[in-house]
Amino acid sequence: MTELFTLNSEYRTKSVSTTSLVIEPVTLWKPQPFPECRRHYYLFTVEHGDVYLIHRNHNGDKHVTQITTGKFGIGDTEMRSMNPISSRVILPSGKVRHGSELNVTCQVGYALIKPSHPITTCQNGVWGVRSKCVPALCRRQPSSFPGSRVRFYSLKHNSLATYEPFPGYRLQTTPDNLHQINRVNVNEEREGTLRCLYGEWVGAPLKFQPMYCPSIDMKKPLNVEISIDGKL
Structure with missing residues (x-):
């Protein structure tokens, strides 16, 4: 006994090359496994x-x-x-x-x-x-800059890294340091920050300078109080 099968318009790929099944004397359909119509x-x-x-x-x-x-x-x-x-x-x-x-x-x-x-x-x-x-994650942590510590909580796209100067240091900012990188205008970012954008930390270059005490004119008598952080 032979059984024929066909494929409809949505199922056109056969799992085997034959389009017919033959029943053997042991009541087993062949070939095995049965043909399937796959979408x-x-x-x-x-x-x-x-x-x-x-x-x-x-x-x-x-x-x-x-x-x-x-x-x-x-x-x-x-x-x-x-x-x-x-x-x-x-x-x-x-x-x-x-x-x-x-x-x-x-x-x-x-x-x-x-x-x-x-x-x-x-x-x-x-x-x-x-x-x-x-948008890609940043693969690396934000860069470290001498005289500062960085705080960030994620490497995901659009995450912020905030830099804080150590005691005795201050962030140096000049208009020439502000520039546009790729898809972000860093003029709109807060000073001392970098932002993760499309896999990279971007923003204005950061530089932290040590703070120095002003010179003292020893020719004139004066009273001076020095704080712990070195400021007058």
Whole structure:
């Protein structure tokens, strides 16, 4: 006895090459395991990132194709002609088959929300990880400057680091030191601060100078009181 099966429009990938089942004398359907119909799904793009489709042909050679909305019509309901470079790996309307892999990389200043999962796999119509690029964390602590201590509570994007001078030091500020870096105008920041932006600590350069007591004219008699921190 033989049983035939077909695939509908949404389930086009077979788990085995045969389209029929044969019952053996021992009442066991073959082949085993049974064929399954697996769903295709749409490609996607990522804001502030690049998406690459990884495909291996029958020879095992790996091919990488960058995914763009305009080239492959991602999400379009109308049928488009196949792109020659896709070699039927990318289906009409920007869909791919079960088992397809996408590698997501983020642009400079951004990082994957799940850094340990740069590759996502289509599993029966569902992507294992829906990748997203977010502003990157600062990888290092804010720099230390002689004559000061720094306080910060996070390495996340938009976090602040505040510097406080040690006793006997003061923050040197000049208009020439204030400048705009990348996406932030540091003129708007409070003096003595750096901000974590897109993976880097940015802000006006900081310099702390020692404070010196003024010279005393010993020719004139005067009374002097010296405090613990050295100030007159």
